[in-house]
Amino acid sequence: AKNIVSLSITGILAGLALLPLQRVDARSLSAIEKDHKIIIATEGQFSPFNYFQAGKLTGFEIDIANAVAQKMGLTVEWKSVGFDALIAGLQQDRWDLVIASHGITESRAKVVTFTTPHYCTGGVIVSKDPAIRSVANLAGKNVVVQVGTSYLENLKKVPNIKDIKTFPKDTDAQAAVTMGRADAWVSDKFLAKAAIAANPSSGLKIGDFVFVEKVGALVSKGNIPLADAYNKAFNQILADGTYAAISNKYFKEDIRCK
Numbered sequence: 472a473k474n475i476v477s478l479s480i481t482g483i484l485a486g487l488a489l490l491p492l493q494r495v496d497a498r499s500l501s502a503i504e505k506d507h508k509i510i511i512a513t514e515g516q517f518s519p520f521n522y523f524q525a526g527k528l529t530g531f532e533i534d535i536a537n538a539v540a541q542k543m544g545l546t547v548e549w550k551s552v553g554f555d556a557l558i559a560g561l562q563q564d565r566w567d568l569v570i571a572s573h574g575i576t577e578s579r580a581k582v583v584t585f586t587t588p589h590y591c592t593g594g595v596i597v598s599k600d601p602a603i604r605s606v607a608n609l610a611g612k613n614v615v616v617q618v619g620t621s622y623l624e625n626l627k628k629v630p631n632i633k634d635i636k637t638f639p640k641d642t643d644a645q646a647a648v649t650m651g652r653a654d655a656w657v658s659d660k661f662l663a664k665a666a667i668a669a670n671p672s673s674g675l676k677i678g679d680f681v682f683v684e685k686v687g688a689l690v691s692k693g694n695i696p697l698a699d700a701y702n703k704a705f706n707q708i709l710a711d712g713t714y715a716a717i718s719n720k721y722f723k724e725d726i727r728c729k
């Protein structure tokens with residue numbers, strides 16, 4: 472009798488666990504291969520990594536993912552959505568992979584599986600004020616940052632910042648500091664370098680790193696066959712010169728993790 476009771480309790484619990492989320496399983500590697508097409512999502516507002524030029528999605532990460540997919544024998548169907556919606560959409564099986572400069576963090580690794588990092592970088596302080604360069608200089612200052620980013624996560628640990636204002640898009644945080652509505656902006660090192668080079672009269676200067684990070688693509692949590700196939704193709708483009716050519720095109724340097 473005891474066994475029957477515990478069995479039925481187990482059964483009820485298992486049933487309950489399935490009910491609320493209605494989780495759809497991620498597409499398997501074999502389903503993707505059968506389709507000859509992988510669905511990849513990005514943001515499209517984080518130049519030069521992912522952005523729109525004359526209405527066309529482009530950038531370092533677009534080229535990298537297209538090259539990886541080609542090695543996998545797949546074409547890419549691209550989607551672009553707000554940065555905040557990328558991980559949720561992956562969990563809902565709306566796309567197979569995300570590439571949008573996500574730093575490999577502990578909190579994200581709980582809900583997604585990261586690929587091999589496609590570049591190594593860090594969050595830097597950007598300001599017009601030459602006195603704002605170090606993390607300590609942020610004390611008493613108004614800092615702007617994109618929401619949902621590792622920049623925000625790390626800024627929250629910095630003591631004595633006066634105010635952290637978040638924006639849905641990194642470009643709006645950049646605009647706020649350019650227009651003098653904030654003292655400092657924290658964003659990606661390579662992005663900030665490119666933004667300043669494109670607009671030298673902005674008066675923005677790059678200060679110290681707040682933290683460093685490895686950036687990878689994401690697949691649905693536990694979709695190891697897809698991550699493995701991506702990583703294998705990614706290693707091929709690292710080895711055959713494709714990666715270096717794409718990196719040089721956007722950054723005039725090789726930004727792979729060393």
Ligand code: ARG
Pocket residue numbers: 514515516517521554571572573574575617619620621622641659686
């Ligand atoms: N590297 C940062 C992070 O991990 C920023 C990523 C922002 N990406 C974007 N497409 N806006 O959160």
